Amino acid sequence: MNLWASVQVALIALRVNAMRSALAMLGVIIGVASVIVLVSISEGTKAAVEAQISRFGTNLLIVRPGSSIFGGRRGGAGSATPMNDSDALAIRDEISGVSGVSGEVSTGASVIAGNVNWPTRIQGVNAEFFDVRDWILDEGRLFDEDEDSASRRLAVVGQTIVAEVFDGASPVGQTLRVGGVPFEVIGTVEGKGQTSFGSDQDDIVFAPLSTVRSRLGASRTPTVRGAVSTIYVDVGPGERIDNVILDIQDLLRLRRGIEPGADDDFSVASLAEFIRARNETESQLGLLLAVGAAIVLLVGGIGIMNIMLVSVTERTREIGLRLAIGARPGDIRNQFLIESVILCLIGGVIGLGVGISGTLIYAEVGQLEIAVNPLIILLAIGASVLVGIFFGLYPAHRASKLNPIEALRFE
Amino acid sequence: MAAIPLISARNLTKIYAMGGEEVRALDGVSLTINSGDYVAVTGASGSGKSTFMNLLGALDRPTSGHLSVGGEDLSEIEPGNLAGFRNQMVGFVFQQFNLLARTTAVDNVALPLLYAGIDSAERREKAIACLKLLGLGDRLGHHPSQLSGGQQQRVAIARALVNDPSILLADEPTGALDTQTSTEIMAVFDKLNADGITIILVTHEQEVADHARRQLVFRDGRVLEDRS
Numbered sequence: 001m002n003l004w005a006s007v008q009v010a011l012i013a014l015r016v017n018a019m020r021s022a023l024a025m026l027g028v029i030i031g032v033a034s035v036i037v038l039v040s041i042s043e044g045t046k047a048a049v050e051a052q053i054s055r056f057g058t059n060l061l062i063v064r065p066g067s068s069i070f071g072g073r074r075g076g077a078g079s080a081t082p083m084n085d086s087d088a089l090a091i092r093d094e095i096s097g098v099s100g101v102s103g104e105v106s107t108g109a110s111v112i113a114g115n116v117n118w119p120t121r122i123q124g125v126n127a128e129f130f131d132v133r134d135w136i137l138d139e140g141r142l143f144d145e146d147e148d149s150a151s152r153r154l155a156v157v158g159q160t161i162v163a164e165v166f167d168g169a170s171p172v173g174q175t176l177r178v179g180g181v182p183f184e185v186i187g188t189v190e191g192k193g194q195t196s197f198g199s200d201q202d203d204i205v206f207a208p209l210s211t212v213r214s215r216l217g218a219s220r221t222p223t224v225r226g227a228v229s230t231i232y233v234d235v236g237p238g239e240r241i242d243n244v245i246l247d248i249q250d251l252l253r254l255r256r257g258i259e260p261g262a263d264d265d266f267s268v269a270s271l272a273e274f275i276r277a278r279n280e281t282e283s284q285l286g287l288l289l290a291v292g293a294a295i296v297l298l299v300g301g302i303g304i305m306n307i308m309l310v311s312v313t314e315r316t317r318e319i320g321l322r323l324a325i326g327a328r329p330g331d332i333r334n335q336f337l338i339e340s341v342i343l344c345l346i347g348g349v350i351g352l353g354v355g356i357s358g359t360l361i362y363a364e365v366g367q368l369e370i371a372v373n374p375l376i377i378l379l380a381i382g383a384s385v386l387v388g389i390f391f392g393l394y395p396a397h398r399a400s401k402l403n404p405i406e407a408l409r410f411e
Numbered sequence: 412m413a414a415i416p417l418i419s420a421r422n423l424t425k426i427y428a429m430g431g432e433e434v435r436a437l438d439g440v441s442l443t444i445n446s447g448d449y450v451a452v453t454g455a456s457g458s459g460k461s462t463f464m465n466l467l468g469a470l471d472r473p474t475s476g477h478l479s480v481g482g483e484d485l486s487e488i489e490p491g492n493l494a495g496f497r498n499q500m501v502g503f504v505f506q507q508f509n510l511l512a513r514t515t516a517v518d519n520v521a522l523p524l525l526y527a528g529i530d531s532a533e534r535r536e537k538a539i540a541c542l543k544l545l546g547l548g549d550r551l552g553h554h555p556s557q558l559s560g561g562q563q564q565r566v567a568i569a570r571a572l573v574n575d576p577s578i579l580l581a582d583e584p585t586g587a588l589d590t591q592t593s594t595e596i597m598a599v600f601d602k603l604n605a606d607g608i609t610i611i612l613v614t615h616e617q618e619v620a621d622h623a624r625r626q627l628v629f630r631d632g633r634v635l636e637d638r639s
């Protein structure tokens with residue numbers, strides 16, 4: 001008996017018991033749907049993280065005093081000696097593979113233009129900062145190294161400042177009073193949107209580092225000349241980031257006079273690593289849930305097995321008759337196996353539909369970009385077929401082992 | 412027509428073990444049945460008639476003894492190849508019809524052809540031809556529940572005949588039918604036998620047995636009488 005004939009026989013049998021077939025599929029439907037939703041969301045989150053990383057720049061290193069920037073214990077961040085301008089210069093001049101360096105100091109302040117008063121952050125940065133952190137000039141111009149050294153009162157503002165303080169009009173050439181000090185706005189930078197923490201990156205005013213330090217008193221430390229809170233380092237394309245990190249660590253240990261064997265009192269970290277680490281728990285949770293969903297699928301398989309066993313018992317006389325008129329045991333086994341696979345396959349396809357819709361709804365509601373991986377479709381279909389075979393095998397085997405006489409006499 | 416032995420049983424024995432107790436359902440039956448014969452098997456309830464028929468149809472295997480049908484020694488056929496024998500050599504008709512519910516007459520009749528590996532167009536064609544032969548040309552798409560007992564049994568006979576078997580085995584084919592319908596069914600058997608098919612049928616009713624040319628009377632697993 002050929003496969004197509006077996007499929008027809010199976011389809012007829014399933015249609016005859018449509019309601020029961022539908023209920024039997026339910027477990028598989030739920031299992032497949034939840035696997036798809038969870039895997040897609042987990043993948044979507046991961047993709048979002050990678051997108052965020054590339055937005056920040058994968059080649060960015062952050063150098064700060066204190067033993068650890070991002071770990072739970074930021075031990076002695078306050079107490080450790082700050083970085084300073086000459087550390088930044090040394091990194092730029094002595095480490096190979098570095099394409100840009102900028103110190104940063106920052107302070108919160110109210111800015112005033114006309115009669116608008118707006119609380120925001122002022123960041124004092126070096127001229128290379130905009131390249132290092134990928135801020136793109138929108139209008140006007142950026143300040144250069146000489147203007148930084150000369151402590152010129154120049155400001156480059158973010159899009160939120162343009163919108164909130166200047167009412168959307170071009171601020172270039174306008175005066176912005178920061179903590180009572182007038183700054184000339186020379187440019188604006190393109191918007192970056194919110195961070196994953198939800199803070200607005202565009203609510204910012206950039207000014208030359210030396211100006212912010214001297215005029216606004218940011219990071220003014222009695223013990224260290226030219227202190228900066230953070231040094232950003234841009235690693236050139238194609239350079240080994242880990243090597244650059246090691247070189248910077250060696251250089252800073254030397255400059256800060258750390259004894260061999262003693263711990264660093266500063267940290268050099270890549271932002272990409274930090275973001276990945278922060279999201280690892282999240283995607284692990286997603287994966288754990290996907291495993292749970294796979295278990296649901298297995299339980300669905302047990303449901304299928306149960307229904308198939310009931311079906312075999314109920315149709316014992318039919319099996320006896322088929323054997324009596326010339327069905328081989330293998331034909332009977334195939335019939336029930338195919339029935340089970342079709343049951344799971346239909347369940348899998350419905351589950352696929354439900355799962356994809358669920359994912360799309362989730363993406364729509366959560367405003368996330370989640371694409372359903374075509375591989376997952378194959379996986380879902382493959383998994384349902386496997387479940388069908390695995391849980392159908394025993395009932396099918398039982399059916400094929402029936403004795404025709406006993407089966408025909410079965411009431 | 413010269414009588415060729417189609418079935419030959421030698422010392423055919425079937426013993427059922429029932430919790431330590433032995434039931435000799437067949438107790439050393441030896442006989443031959445010729446091609447074209449029309450045999451009625453009668454006897455008291457429990458005398459072994461169905462057991463004998465089941466052995467002839469290869470639905471069951473003897474405990475001892477030999478049985479050859481159509482030149483094949485059934486005890487020598489591999490269990491896996493019995494399906495072919497059941498499919499091609501014999502057609503079985505049951506008291507309870509055993510039609511598949513919610514399946515049309517045509518599909519019921521075509522079932523043995525499915526297992527013979529015949530394609531669907533030919534299956535349908537042959538099944539329809541068989542149903543027409545049995546006067547059911549106007550009931551092709553009916554389900555068993557939409558047919559009378561006599562019509563259902565005729566569908567079952569059509570199913571038994573569709574693969575052109577040499578032997579038609581019928582275990583109380585009229586047992587579930589009224590007298591009028593029994594007569595109709597027996598007329599069908601008479602015609603089939605006249606066309607050359609060997610028929611062996613089990614019955615409790617003498618009028619039915621009288622249609623056959625040879626009568627075997629069973630008692631306690633043995634052939635008590637063999638009348639021609």
Ligand SMILES: Nc1ncnc2c1ncn2[C@@H]1O[C@H](COP(=O)(O)OP(=O)(O)OP(=O)(O)O)[C@@H](O)[C@H]1O
Nearest residue numbers: 427429434435436455456457458459460461462463
């Ligand atoms: N599967 C079985 N297990 C045990 N004993 C059985 C089995 N099948 C039949 N028997 C016994 O074998 C004997 C013959 O049974 P069989 O069914 O052949 O009788 P029968 O002549 O067909 O009777 P009836 O006219 O009632 O159909 C009976 O005593 C029955 O109880």
Ligand SMILES: [Mg+2]
Nearest residue numbers: 460461462582
């Ligand atoms: Mg009987």
